[in-house]
Amino acid sequence: MQIIDGKAVADEIKKEIALEVAEIKASGGKTPHLVAILVGNNGASETYVANKVKSCEELGFNSSLLRFDPSITESELLAEVKKVNDNDDMDGLIVQLPLPDHINPDKVMETIDPRKDVDGFHPINIGRMAKGLPAYISATPQGVLDLLERYNIETSGKHCVVVGRSQIVGLPMSILMQRNTKIGNCTVTLTHSKTKDLPAVCATADILIAALGRPEFITAEYVKEGAVVIDVGLTRVEDSSKKSGFALKGDVKFDEVAPKCSFITPVPKGVGPMTIVSLMKNTLLSAKGVIYSK
Secondary structure (H helix, E strand, O other), rough: OOOHHHHHHHHHHHHHHHHHHHHHHHOOOOOOEEEEEEEEOHHHHHHHHHHHHHHHHHHHHHHEEEEEEEOOOOOHHHHHHHHHHHHOOEEEEEEEEOOOOOOOOHHHHOOOOOOOOOOOOOOHHHHHHHHHOOOOOOHHHHHHHHHHOOOOOEEEEEEEEEOOOOOOOOOHHHHHOOOOOOOOOEEEEEEEEOOOOHHHHOOOOOOEEEEOOOOOOOOOOOOOOOOEEEEEEOOOEEEEOOOOEEEEEEEEHHHHHHHHHHEEEOOOOOOOHHHHHHHHHHHHHHOOOOOOOO
């Protein structure tokens, strides 16, 4: 059994990005600029956005954080999104979720210019991804692909089972794993809460990707010997033994499942660190005009 060290891979990719950005700046090219919109003062959202801003600083990007009161109207927020769309200096835009209940997140995501949608949530980017066209791929699925590639894990001809069908992870993950690409060419089964005999279905997987958001849901009976297990889940669970009062748990019961695996991602320091790195990669691609020509 080998543990997939997401933090080490993320650090490696960060160095590669920072080097490329330094070379771009030295040659007089454009410095990548990421904009984050944060509505309200949700604690988790504050942490996520702060980590993104910190990563921008580490990699030599420019960054802007636009904060708005939770009372902002939907039309006012959409107007702010359009301002970023129209600013040629700004390459990538993320709107941190969740948003207040009176704002439709789908409407906000669809208002973002697809050329600046570095989260990869816009229907145009999702559609282009599904057709195999150049597109911004949502950060977590892209991070999973990078981990599989960096660890030289063979995917072609394998059976991949994805647990969870969210538009952010499960659905795009299932599409990406079946594409005719280096990391792809799997036969994919996308499972969800209505799947019958889920443990038996999962136990047929050569590659099992858990993305359902239920801590330690995947136990040993779900995993066949020698499988590759990718745990996308990340849930705060109360734990009085911790100074913080909580522990971070994945969707996989690690201690029980790990002995059966050929490769497995831990939580934390597995898929999590790759998500922000993937966002930075997309912002760099936007600044260079790689996906959509400027």
